[in-house]
Amino acid sequence: MAYPLYLFKDAHSPNVELFVPEKRQQWPALLFTNRQLNSKASVILYGSNYFTLVDTTSNQVNLLQAFLDGIRPGNAAHLSHLTINFPAAES
DSSP states (O other): OOOEEEEEEOTTOSOEEEEOTTOOTHHHHHHTSOHHHHHHHHHHHHHHSEEEEOSOGGGHHHHHHHHHHHHHHHHHTTOOOEEOOOOOOOO
8 A cells, every 4th residue: 555755854954854644653663674674665665655755846856866865776766656846837
């Protein structure tokens, strides 16, 4: 089952924060159990959930870069749903 995960970043912090309205308490524990389980759980976490960048449009580039740097290329390759806002075009 897919869940929405909302990503945001404080301008004064290098860390990306995560808000998951329907988060189950077992999620973080599963990722740290062992290397094999981490690998399998990461595929499900990044491939099955919907990630949404929650920030002003001008700061989304920094948020996206920090998120991708934090999860590293192996996990980024599993992303299947990522929502990014684009600025409105003026005519």
